[in-house]
Amino acid sequence: MSATTIPVTAETAGPRNLAFWGGAIGIGVALVVILRLIGNDYGYFAGYFVLQYVVLASAWNILGGYAGYVNFGAAGFMAAGAYTAVALRKATGLDLIPGIVAAAFVSGLLGLGTGYLTLRLRGVFFSIATLCLAVVLQTLIVNWDYVGGSRGAYIVNPLEIPPFASWGEYMFIVMLVLAILTVGIARAVEHSRIGRGLQAIRDNERAAEAVGVPTLRLKLIATTLCGALMGVAGAPLPYYSGYLNPDAAFSLSYAVNAIAMPLIGGAGTWAGPVIGAVLLGTLQQAATVTISSALNLWIVGWMLVIFVALAPRGIMGWFRKRR
Amino acid sequence: MTRITRRDLGRLVLASGAFVSPAAMGQGANPIRIGYAMSLSGGLAANGRSSLLAHKIWQEDVNARGGILGRPVELVFYDDQTNPGTVPALYTKLIDVDKVDIVTSPYATVMIAPSMPVIMQRRMCYVSLFGAGVNEAFKYDRYFSMNVAGDDIKGTYGKGFLEVAFSLPTPPRTLSILAVDNEFAQKAAESVRHLGRQRGLRIVYDRSYPPTTVDFAPTVRAIAATRPDVVFFASYPPDSNGLLRAISELKVTAPILGGGMIGPQIAAVQAQMGPILNNLVNWDVYSPEPTMNFPGVAAFQEKYRARAVAEQVDPLGNYLQPFAYAQMQVVEQSLARVGKIDQAALATDMHANEFKTVVGDIRFSALGEWAEERNLFVQFQGIRDGDLEKYKKPGTKVILYPNNLKSGTLRTPYGAPA
Numbered sequence: 001m002s003a004t005t006i007p008v009t010a011e012t013a014g015p016r017n018l019a020f021w022g023g024a025i026g027i028g029v030a031l032v033v034i035l036r037l038i039g040n041d042y043g044y045f046a047g048y049f050v051l052q053y054v055v056l057a058s059a060w061n062i063l064g065g066y067a068g069y070v071n072f073g074a075a076g077f078m079a080a081g082a083y084t085a086v087a088l089r090k091a092t093g094l095d096l097i098p099g100i101v102a103a104a105f106v107s108g109l110l111g112l113g114t115g116y117l118t119l120r121l122r123g124v125f126f127s128i129a130t131l132c133l134a135v136v137l138q139t140l141i142v143n144w145d146y147v148g149g150s151r152g153a154y155i156v157n158p159l160e161i162p163p164f165a166s167w168g169e170y171m172f173i174v175m176l177v178l179a180i181l182t183v184g185i186a187r188a189v190e191h192s193r194i195g196r197g198l199q200a201i202r203d204n205e206r207a208a209e210a211v212g213v214p215t216l217r218l219k220l221i222a223t224t225l226c227g228a229l230m231g232v233a234g235a236p237l238p239y240y241s242g243y244l245n246p247d248a249a250f251s252l253s254y255a256v257n258a259i260a261m262p263l264i265g266g267a268g269t270w271a272g273p274v275i276g277a278v279l280l281g282t283l284q285q286a287a288t289v290t291i292s293s294a295l296n297l298w299i300v301g302w303m304l305v306i307f308v309a310l311a312p313r314g315i316m317g318w319f320r321k322r323r
Numbered sequence: 324m325t326r327i328t329r330r331d332l333g334r335l336v337l338a339s340g341a342f343v344s345p346a347a348m349g350q351g352a353n354p355i356r357i358g359y360a361m362s363l364s365g366g367l368a369a370n371g372r373s374s375l376l377a378h379k380i381w382q383e384d385v386n387a388r389g390g391i392l393g394r395p396v397e398l399v400f401y402d403d404q405t406n407p408g409t410v411p412a413l414y415t416k417l418i419d420v421d422k423v424d425i426v427t428s429p430y431a432t433v434m435i436a437p438s439m440p441v442i443m444q445r446r447m448c449y450v451s452l453f454g455a456g457v458n459e460a461f462k463y464d465r466y467f468s469m470n471v472a473g474d475d476i477k478g479t480y481g482k483g484f485l486e487v488a489f490s491l492p493t494p495p496r497t498l499s500i501l502a503v504d505n506e507f508a509q510k511a512a513e514s515v516r517h518l519g520r521q522r523g524l525r526i527v528y529d530r531s532y533p534p535t536t537v538d539f540a541p542t543v544r545a546i547a548a549t550r551p552d553v554v555f556f557a558s559y560p561p562d563s564n565g566l567l568r569a570i571s572e573l574k575v576t577a578p579i580l581g582g583g584m585i586g587p588q589i590a591a592v593q594a595q596m597g598p599i600l601n602n603l604v605n606w607d608v609y610s611p612e613p614t615m616n617f618p619g620v621a622a623f624q625e626k627y628r629a630r631a632v633a634e635q636v637d638p639l640g641n642y643l644q645p646f647a648y649a650q651m652q653v654v655e656q657s658l659a660r661v662g663k664i665d666q667a668a669l670a671t672d673m674h675a676n677e678f679k680t681v682v683g684d685i686r687f688s689a690l691g692e693w694a695e696e697r698n699l700f701v702q703f704q705g706i707r708d709g710d711l712e713k714y715k716k717p718g719t720k721v722i723l724y725p726n727n728l729k730s731g732t733l734r735t736p737y738g739a740p741a
Contacts (some may be wrong), residue, residue, distance in 0.1 A: 028686055040419035041441075142504050142533060150504035150534075152433065154460035157440050167444060168415060240441035241411055243436035245506070248407040288409055289401055 013191065020187060029135030032173060035139045036165065039177030044168035048240060050281035051175040052233050054098055057261035057273035058179075058186040058256065059229030059314045062190040063222045064259070065267035066195055069126045074230055076134030076257035079249035080107045081231025086153045086238050090146065096174065096239050103235035111227020115220040117234050122205070138250045153315065155238045171240050178236075179245075182229050187270035198222055199268070230258075259282075265308045266316025336711055354397040355390070355664070358423030358656065360413040365405025369589070370643055371430045373636035374452060375400065377647035380626050384652075390678050391658045399423050403434055412501065424655055424664045428452050430511040430643070432506050439463065448657075448669040450649050455507045458691050465670035471608050471648040473696025474688050480606075481515035481555070483700040483724030487524055488553045488605055490578045490723075490733055495552030495578060499528035501542060501566075502583075508557035509738040511583035511606070515555045524576070527551050528689070536562060539569040547575045554737075555582035564592060570613055571599045576738030581605040587703070590639040590711055597709035602737045607699040609645055610720040612730035620681040623648050627714070639714050648665055649680035699725040 035043040056074060063069045065180045070075075084106040085099030094102075110133075118129045142150045157167050164170040198219045200208035217252055232241045238244040257280065265276025311317055362371030378398060386395050399421050401413045409431065418441070426442060428435045428451035435454040439461050442449045448465045451457065456476055458466045473479055488495050498519045500513035509531070519526060527549040532542065543566065546554060554577045558566055562588030570580070581604035586592045588607055593600065609615060611624070627640040637644065654680050661668045663717050678685045686694040701720045706713070713719045721731030 018417070038713070041415040042412065045415045049408075049412055133724045135470050139533065149509075150531075151506040151509055152436070154436065156461060168411075168441065241407055241437035242440035243407065243433075245433055247433065248437075251406060251408065251409075253406060284414070288413070290405070 002144070021028020021184065022291055024184065026174050028079060028180055031176065032169075032274070035169070035172070041168035041172030044166070044172035047172050048168075048175045048236075048284045049285055050104040050278060051172070051179040052236075053257055053261055053277040053281045054179040054274055055175070055182045055233035056258045057265070057277045058182045058270070059233065061262045061270070061273045062186055062189055062198075062229070062257040063226040065262050065269070065272065066190065066198035066202065067219065067222050069122075069219070069222070070259070071130045071226065072255060073080045073130035073132075073134040074261070075250045075254040076130070076137045077107050077110060077227045078232035078234035078237070078254050079134075079141065079246070080110050080137060080227075081234030082237040082244055082249050084148050084231065085235040086147050086244060089155065090153075092114060096236060100174075100178070100232055100240075104233040107234075108224045108228030110231075111223040111225070112220060112226065119216065119219070124287065134250060134255070136315050138246055141246050141249070149208045152243055152248075153238065154243050157239060157242060171236060174236055178232055181269060182232065183274055185225070185229065190270050194218060194221060202268070256300055259299070262314070264303055264314055267312030269316045272314050272316045279315075294317060336722040337468060339514070352395055354395045355392070355425065355658070356421070356423040357399045357425045357427060358399040358417035358421055359427045360401050360403040360410055360417075360429045360434070362405040363402035367405045367431055367434065369591075369637065370453075371405075371641075372634070373631070373640065373644050374430050374647035376627060376630060376634050376636055377623070377640070377644045378522050378651055380623060380630075381648050381655075384507075385655055387525055389555065391655055392662065400485065403429050407433055407437040408432055411441050414438045414441040416635070418447065424656075425593060425669075427650060427654065427681050428454065430458055430647075436460075439466075441601065442466075446666055450650050450653050450673075455510060456692075462690070464691075465666065465672075467673050467687050468692045469646050469653065471693060471697040471699070472696075473698075474690050474692045475696075476510045477517055479514070479696045480511050480698055481518045483698050484515060484555065484579075484582055484604065484606070484739045485518055485524075485553075487723045487733060489522065489702050491552075491578055491735060493578075496523075497527045497549070497551045498524040498553045498555065498558075499546045499549055499551035500526060500530070500555045501528070501546065502557035503536075503559055503562050504531050504533050507557065507585075509711050510584065511557040512555070515557075515582065517552075524538065524553065527713065532562070534562070539565045539566060540573065542566075543569040543573055543575055545606045545702065553579050554580040557583040558585065560589065560592060562587040563587060564595065566597050566601075567596055570738075574738065576736050577734045579604055581700075581702075588642040590637045590641070590714065594709040595709055595712055598675045598706050600703040601706050602702060602704070602734050602739060604700055604723065604733070604737075606701050607720065608697075608723055609700050610644065610699065610730075611715060612717045612720070612728070613642060614722060614728040614730045615683075617681055617683045618679070619647055623681050624715075639711060640702055641714060641720070645681050649678075649682045649685070652680045653678050653685070690729075697725065697728075699728065702731070702733060720733035 001169060060071055060074055063071050081103030084103040087092050088099050088102045114133055118126050121129050147153050161167055161170045197213045200213050205215055207227055261276035261280050262273040266272030307314060349659050361375050362368050382396050382398055390396055403409045403413060417426060426447050426449060430452050432454045435451045435457050443463050452469050454468055455472055487656045500512050500516055502508040520627055556566055563584040563633045582682050587600055587605050624640050626642055631638045657669050657672045661672050673687055688694045700723050722728050723733055
């Protein structure tokens with residue numbers, strides 16, 4: 001089995017889980033308090049930008065990091081979530097939280113469907129299939145007038161949303177909760193039988209199957225979970241920007257970052273995508289308001305090249321080596 | 324050990340005062356800070372960068388006149404990378420962290436719309452650049468649009484094109500429509516469809532195509548097979564080039580061909596297309612014809628063209644650049660009238676008064692669009708090569724509509740030699 005697997009015994013799992021959830025909630029509360037003390041909305045919007053990538057990268061990691069199936073269609077799943085939220089609001093008037101639940105359901109089904117359709121595909125062929133899925137979805141959305149089609153859809157948010165200080169704070173807290181839940185799910189998968197089965201698939205799928213790992217079932221679970229969580233990352237997007245069009249929803253930067261962040265942080269571990277997303281997301285946000293040029297993807301590209309060449313196991317790999 | 328006395332400390336303070344940075348002096352002068360995001364990279368960068376140059380020229384002009392309300396003007400801008408997802412954060416940074424006094428918009432509808440919730444929450448007065456019907460959804464009472472389209476795009480956009488078509492000696496009977504799948508093009512096509520039916524035209528071809536289309540030969544062949552009298556395209560720069568090249572290669576002719584093609588307004592496209600543009604009747608916003616020689620526009624274009632090549636932007640400045648300058652003139656004139664930075668008072672002033680700008684006199688409607696639409700329909704005439712010098716003079720992009728700005732007569736058909 002790969003070097004990234006962490007053996008967890010039943011005796012140590014309980015306290016570790018408690019420490020994880022306690023730590024995550026503590027960090028979340030601290031972030032909200034600090035941003036309230038700073039007292040301007042920019043922190044919330046910048047924080048939202050980073051946290052959405054924590055969700056997206058952690059979701060990608062379940063299939064790409066644990067099972068070794070590289071998904072190039074992250075933007076497609078994310079957009080499916082975003083447009084589900086738009087369609088739900090238009091059809092029923094239901095707001096953000098029901099939109100997130102519906103997005104998880106629809107994108108999860110999409111993930112399950114993708115899993116079924118691509119069961120026989122491995123390696124680069126699976127990746128191309130996911131890329132094609134994003135193209136098919138974008139064409140569908142462009143031609144679906146109900147959600148705005150190529151014109152895009154507007155979502156007019158309320159100016160005040162008590163008890164939150166502002167709309168920005170509300171969006172930040174929603175994304176913070178989603179990020180904590182997603183990282184928690186990714187961690188739980190990693191330390192469960194599912195995670196160990198996925199790691200076996202990554203190392204040698206035929207050998208795993210030969211020793212009795214239910215590869216089909218595990219891959220379907222992974223594609224469903226990955227799709228659902230990517231949809232969750234996308235559902236708040238139209239509420240965040242107030243407007244959504246296909247170009248924005250299917251943006252290349254989501255697909256690139258969803259892959260680059262786990263690889264830089266350390267794919268195959270729950271902490272890797274979090275570190276990658278915080279590092280790259282913060283760098284990109286800082287570059288946008290300081291150097292103020294198209295350095296975002298340039299930074300991502302260079303960091304990816306450097307990490308692939310010098311640290312193929314990402315930042316988490318450094319720590320592993322030292323231990 | 325040498326001890327620092329109070330006198331030494333005083334000397335140090337004086338000495339440090341001699342080295343105050345120019346930036347700090349600027350702060351001391353208490354500039355009026357105007358903040359915005361602009362696409363300086365990505366798909367909209369060509370127009371975003373040239374708009375920024377126009378804004379800088381306005382800033383230099385206004386500062387040379389002593390600033391606004393006796394205060395110099397400072398521009399604070401960020402690159403939105405043509406990514407709508409960056410826009411809300413950039414505007415919160417501008418307003419909450421940079422504490423700008425005034426905000427103006429990025430370029431184009433897709434970038435303006437994501438800024439609206441942030442602007443509305445902070446009740447800022449907001450002058451936008453080339454947004455199409457953004458405020459139809461938000462209905463924000465402090466939104467003002469620098470765009471010729473007016474309130475009712477469906478009812479007015481295609482009016483000029485059809486007026487030109489019906490000025491033919493033999494009135495047209497058939498119309499073909501082809502539009503790219505995006506916001507502006509679909510609205511334009513909807514307008515021509517609606518107005519064409521009203522005027523009794525039979526629509527013989529009506530299709531949309533995805534923005535990723537690269538081969539237009541089959542589409543153009545299909546349109547040519549229907550032999551329409553009037554051919555209307557609503558396309559964006561890469562598609563406009565593809566369509567015009569396919570039309571040229573297939574030698575398609577029609578009494579009136581053109582419509583709402585975005586691309587032929589831009590210098591690079593004019594240089595590439597050369598004589599293919601001859602007799603094309605197309606939507607536009609500005610042409611250097613005597614009828615549009617508004618006060619200040621020639622001076623602005625002279626300054627713009629002197630710097631455009633070095634800044635690697637559109638060398639002519641015949642499209643949105645004068646409108647970017649005018650966008651800031653609206654802010655300037657309103658501030659001068661109100662006499663202080665008061666968002667509510669600025670909005671009231673903008674609703675109530677007329678503005679004298681380099682693109683003419685403007686008044687805003689209740690929705691913040693131009694009270695009177697001014698969609699131009701121009702015809703490219705007498706073009707034999709891709710040399711851009713002729714586009715600086717009258718007679719190349721002749722205005723056919725509206726009548727009060729008309730500067731030439733229609734030549735027909737499209738496809739005839741120059």
